[in-house]
Amino acid sequence: MxxxxxxxxxxxxxxxxxxxxLLTRSFRLAGKAWAGARMAVCFAPDERLEQAVMDYYAGGMxxxxxxxxxxxxxxxxxxxxxxxxxxxxxxxxxxxxGAEGLHR
Numbered sequence: 001m002x003x004x005x006x007x008x009x010x011x012x013x014x015x016x017x018x019x020x021x022l023l024t025r026s027f028r029l030a031g032k033a034w035a036g037a038r039m040a041v042c043f044a045p046d047e048r049l050e051q052a053v054m055d056y057y058a059g060g061m062x063x064x065x066x067x068x069x070x071x072x073x074x075x076x077x078x079x080x081x082x083x084x085x086x087x088x089x090x091x092x093x094x095x096x097x098g099a100e101g102l103h104r
Contacts, residue, residue: 004049004050004053005045005049009045010030010031010042010043010044010045011042011043011045011049011053012033012035012040012041012042012043013040013041013043013053014035014038014039014040014041016041016071016074016075016078017071018053018056018057019041019043019070019074020067020068020070020071020073020074021052021056021060021062021067021070022043022049022052022053022056023070023073023074024062024063024066024067024070025052025062027043027044027046027048027049027052028043028044028046029041029042029043029044029077030042030043030044032077032078039078039079039081041074041077041078
């Protein structure tokens with residue numbers, strides 16, 4: 001298990017830019033959970049995840065348009081709880097399809 005993973009083997013981040021970067025690098029979402037007063041995005045266990053997180057904080061490069069699309073997608077996913085309470089459905093973003101990749 002990675003040093004970054006929680007007891008369930010999931011990696012959690014509240015940084016939406018980091019989450020978008022990881023989605024751009026094809027890591028799989030495993031859900032979301034409250035982390036104090038903030039919502040954290042959870043990623044499924046992957047042996048490459050720790051290195052990808054270090055790459056992100058060291059200035060790792062990805063395609064700007066894909067990063068922007070993933071950012072919009074993960075932001076919508078994180079803030080969908082409020083819309084759910086208002087009766088608007090949401091889906092989990094598909095990391096291969098960017099902002100249009102919501103499964104309904």
